Amino acid sequence: MYRRPGRMKRCVRARRSAILAFATGVLACELxxxxxxxxxxxxxxxxxxxxxxxxxxxxxxxxxxxxxxxxWRAPQPAAGWNGVRPAKSFASPCVQxxxxxxxxxxxxxxxxxxxxxxxVWTGVARASGHQPVMVWxxxxxxxxxxxxxxxxxxxxxxxxxxxxxxISYRLGPFGFLAHPQLRAxxxxxxxxxxxxLDMIAALEWIHRNVAAFGGDxxxxxxxxxxxxxxxxxxxCASPLARGLFARAISESxxxxxxxxxxxxxxxxxxxxxxxxRAGILLAGNAGARSIAELRRxxxxxxxxxxxxxxxxxxxxxxxxxxxEQYSLYAEGHYxxxxxxxxxNSDEGASFASGMTAVEYAAGVxxxxxxxxxxxxxxYPAGSATVVARSGxxxxxxxxxxxxxxxWARLQSRTGTGKVFLYFFDRHPQDAGVPAPIDSGAPHGLxxxxxxxxxxxxxxxxPDASARGISEAMIRYWTNFARNGDPNGDGVPNWPPFRxxxxxxxxxDQEAHAGAPVDVAGLTVxxxxxxxxRSAQGARAARIDDAPPASTQASGR
Numbered sequence: 032m033y034r035r036p037g038r039m040k041r042c043v044r045a046r047r048s049a050i051l052a053f054a055t056g057v058l059a060c061e062l063x064x065x066x067x068x069x070x071x072x073x074x075x076x077x078x079x080x081x082x083x084x085x086x087x088x089x090x091x092x093x094x095x096x097x098x099x100x101x102x103w104r105a106p107q108p109a110a111g112w113n114g115v116r117p118a119k120s121f122a123s124p125c126v127q128x129x130x131x132x133x134x135x136x137x138x139x140x141x142x143x144x145x146x147x148x149x150x151v152w153t154g155v156a157r158a159s160g161h162q163p164v165m166v167w168x169x170x171x172x173x174x175x176x177x178x179x180x181x182x183x184x185x186x187x188x189x190x191x192x193x194x195x196x197x198i199s200y201r202l203g204p205f206g207f208l209a210h211p212q213l214r215a216x217x218x219x220x221x222x223x224x225x226x227x228l229d230m231i232a233a234l235e236w237i238h239r240n241v242a243a244f245g246g247d248x249x250x251x252x253x254x255x256x257x258x259x260x261x262x263x264x265x266x267c268a269s270p271l272a273r274g275l276f277a278r279a280i281s282e283s284x285x286x287x288x289x290x291x292x293x294x295x296x297x298x299x300x301x302x303x304x305x306x307x308r309a310g311i312l313l314a315g316n317a318g319a320r321s322i323a324e325l326r327r328x329x330x331x332x333x334x335x336x337x338x339x340x341x342x343x344x345x346x347x348x349x350x351x352x353x354x355e356q357y358s359l360y361a362e363g364h365y366x367x368x369x370x371x372x373x374x375n376s377d378e379g380a381s382f383a384s385g386m387t388a389v390e391y392a393a394g395v396x397x398x399x400x401x402x403x404x405x406x407x408x409x410y411p412a413g414s415a416t417v418v419a420r421s422g423x424x425x426x427x428x429x430x431x432x433x434x435x436x437x438w439a440r441l442q443s444r445t446g447t448g449k450v451f452l453y454f455f456d457r458h459p460q461d462a463g464v465p466a467p468i469d470s471g472a473p474h475g476l477x478x479x480x481x482x483x484x485x486x487x488x489x490x491x492x493p494d495a496s497a498r499g500i501s502e503a504m505i506r507y508w509t510n511f512a513r514n515g516d517p518n519g520d521g522v523p524n525w526p527p528f529r530x531x532x533x534x535x536x537x538x539d540q541e542a543h544a545g546a547p548v549d550v551a552g553l554t555v556x557x558x559x560x561x562x563x564r565s566a567q568g569a570r571a572a573r574i575d576d577a578p579p580a581s582t583q584a585s586g587r
Contacts, residue, residue, distance in 0.1 A: 067119075070243040073236075074111040077118040079151075085189050088151040088244070089179075090122040093236035094229065096145035097201060102326045103213055103225060106147060106232040121179035122148035125202045126330050130175060140334050142177075144205060149233055150178060152185035152195040155245030163512040164246040166237060166276070167197040168230060170257030170284075170475070173344050174203040187483030191509045194246035196237060200229035200262075204313060204333055207343040209306035212322040221348040223306050227269070228351060230262060234275040252278040252512040256478055260284020260372075261299075264438065265345055268356045268365045278515050280508065281372040282477055285434030287357045287441075289564045290347050293576035295398070296382075297429040298563070299344045300355070306346040313337055357564070360441035367446040369515035371508070372438055373453030373535070374431040376548075377471030379423025382430075388412035391422050400571065402559040409552035420469050424549060433556040436547060439528045450528040451517055452535040454548055455480075457500060477538075480504045496540055503542050 068086040069078045079088035094106035101107060125146035129139045155162045167183055169176040178197040185195030200206060206226025213222035238248045253276045255263045261284040266272040268286075288298040292305040301309075317336035319325040325333065337343065345352060359365050383391070391412045396403040406425060413419025424432075439452045455477045459470055479485050480501040485493040493501075507517035507525065517525045525536045526544055537545045547553070562568040 069115065072240045072243055074109050074116075075113065076115045078115050079118045082186070085152055085154045085186055086244070087153075087186075088118040089120055090148045091118050091151065092147065093149050093198070093233045094147040097147060097205070097225070097229075098144045100326065102144065102205065103208060103210075103222070103322065105225065105228050109147075109236075121150065122146060122199070124177035124179070125199055126205055126334065127171070127175045127202050128334060140331050144201075144330060146199050146201070147229055147232070148178075149196055149198045149236070150185070151244050152189035153244045153246070154189050154192075155194065160242040160245055161247050162192060162194050162245050163250040163252065163509075164194045164196060164237065164241050164248070165508075165512050166234065166251060166253045167195065168200070168253060168255030168259035168262050169197070170255065170259045171202070173207060173226060173258045173261075173342075176202070176258070181487055182478050182484050183482050184484070185482070187505065188509060191505060193509055193512050194241060194244050196241070196246075198230065198233040200226040200233070202226060203343045204337040205330070207306075207345060208310050208313065208337075209303060209346055209348075210310035210314065210322060211307050213310075214303070214307065216322075219350045221303065221350045223303065223310070223346045224348055224351045227262065227265060227345045228271075230266065231269070231271050231275070231351075234266075234272060238275055249277060250512070251276040252280060254280035254282070254508070255284065256282040256475060257284055261286050262345075264356065264434070265352060266366070267368070267370070268353075268359050269351050270353065271351050273366050276366075276368065278368050278511060279370045279372075280511065281370065281435070281438070282481070283374045283378060283431045283435075283474060285372070285431070285438045286345075287360070287434045287437045288560055289355055289357065289569070289572075291563070291569075291572040291576055294342045294344055295576075297434075298572075299342060300352075301344065301346050303346050303348045355564075357437070357441070357560075360438070360445060363445040365442075365446070367442070367448045369448040369450075369511070370438070370442065371451040371453070371511050371517060372435050373455060374427065374435050375472035375474060375476060376454065376456040377420065377423060377427065378431050378474045379418075379426030380420075380470055381474035382426055383418045383423050386418050388415050388418055388422065391418045395425065398575075399559060400575075402555060402562070405555045406552070406559075409549070409555055420471065425552065428549060428552055428556055432549065433553055433560070436553050437557070437560075439533075440530050443528055443530045449515065451511070451525055452528040452533075452547070454535050454537050456537060456539040457497065477504070481508055500538060500540075500542070504538065507542075 067078050067080055069076055079086055092109040095109050123143040123146055126140055126142045126144055129141045169178055178199045188195045207223055209223030214220055241248050253263050260281040263279050263281045264285045267279050286300055290300040290302045291298050294301045313336050314325055395407055399406050410422055410425035412422045439450045442450050455472050457472050479487055481504050483505055485497055485501050503522050506522050510519040511517040523542045526534050533547050534544050535547050537543055
């Protein structure tokens with residue numbers, strides 16, 4: 032059939048235009064998908080990065096840099112900015128001793144005092160604003176740790192429908208120095224809890240701004256490990272944190288022992304007066320006659336002066352921490368929210384390295400006095416050359432087990448928020464990490480399971496069972512963040528803990544409910560701590576802690 036040339040040219044041009052329009056549209060879609068995400072927070076607009084369907088914002092300031100005149104002051108609001116602020120890289124960690132040098136005297140410092148930043152992982156459209164939020168508080172003994180560890184990045188949890196936030200807080204002498212001059216300049220007549228106040232400031236910022244990332248400010252779960260877990264328990268007891276979170280998860284932490292002057296592990300809380308005496312010693316060691324002089328000193332000089340005057344830890348100041356946490360819980364004066372709390376089977380393996388059985392027994396007798404023989408019977412030392420697993424379990428329970436068990440009992444007695452208790456008993460070999468045959472789960476081993484980062488440790492090769500347990504824990508943790516209950520489809524039933532019917536979830540080769548472990552030893556520790564709360568026990572602690580005081584869990 033004959034067609035006129037002009038009509039054919041018009042058809043070709045039309046086809047070319049249609050193809051060009053389609054290609055332009057595809058390119059526009061690709062560019063839109065490739066555009067880095069932006070969020071508007073109270074200080075201004077931030078621009079993050081898009082990583083495999085997630086929007087990630089790193090290094091977002093939640094408070095002003097605590098430098099110069101703001102060193103050892105409560106956190107102040109972050110300044111605003113014009114234009115778009117990049118939020119693509121992690122901020123510097125807070126000042127701490129370098130973990131790469133074993134010799135304490137030769138350690139350099141790493142990090143910066145300008146460190147009050149947080150990080151966000153979200154897979155949710157910003158307009159929804161209805162997803163549960165999980166706020167991670169890192170561990171490190173209140174003297175170390177970072178919010179950017181490869182073990183705790185939030186991409187796996189964020190893909191399970193939560194907004195994951197990790198926060199930083201001041202550490203060591205910068206976070207927890209107490210001193211009479213600091214108290215005198217405080218309107219509340221307190222000092223020493225700056226790192227804890229940083230956590231509260233971060234939660235306040237999250238409450239005001241997390242909707243910009245798709246999160247629900249009324250569905251915030253705080254969770255942490257070790258010092259971060261201790262902090263979770265303190266935030267649960269602090270009136271300053273009331274209303275800032277709806278649920279709490281503690282992995283190996285709690286602060287239910289009575290305060291004592293030296294603050295040894297497991298009994299780390301101190302009264303403000305005792306902490307201030309240590310602060311006076313630090314100032315003298317630094318050669319400072321006033322807090323003003325200390326504020327002008329470089330960070331490395333402060334760290335050097337602090338090396339002999341620890342521990343640096345939150346204190347019972349009557350404000351952020353109103354009183355001993357045990358009494359607060361016994362009287363029902365705490366933030367009554369559902370809690371998921373637990374500890375690992377061989378926590379002591381991380382702290383008993385090089386300790387002989389003879390040293391262990393001698394240390395137990397020094398620290399526990401009239402309770403020592405009963406504790407040695409409940410936690411025998413083993414051979415003369417090495418501390419057996421049974422002996423390491425005393426360190427586990429004195430530092431973590433008793434506190435967690437006590438938290439569960441007190442809250443089930445005086446609160447309405449459900450308590451879910453666990454005992455994590457995976458072995459390092461299950462995650463592909465070499466370890467002695469008698470090893471259970473050491474301190475922190477649960478972290479890569481919770482964050483879905485098995486295999487992060489170089490050379491590790493987790494087996495199918497480990498991957499299955501990791502999947503179960505991710506479901507439990509995110510179910511709890513969503514509903515205040517870890518139960519849901521695809522995981523074994525986890526009954527809540529009740530004092531009259533105590534039960535805990537055992538997480539080993541599989542997850543299954545069972546009885547609490549080592550109750551006989553926990554009962555002796557309970558009697559020991561009750562004695563420490565008595566006038567006689569308090570006097571004994573003050574005598575025992577007179578310099579030079581023991582600082583080890585076993586008394587060593």
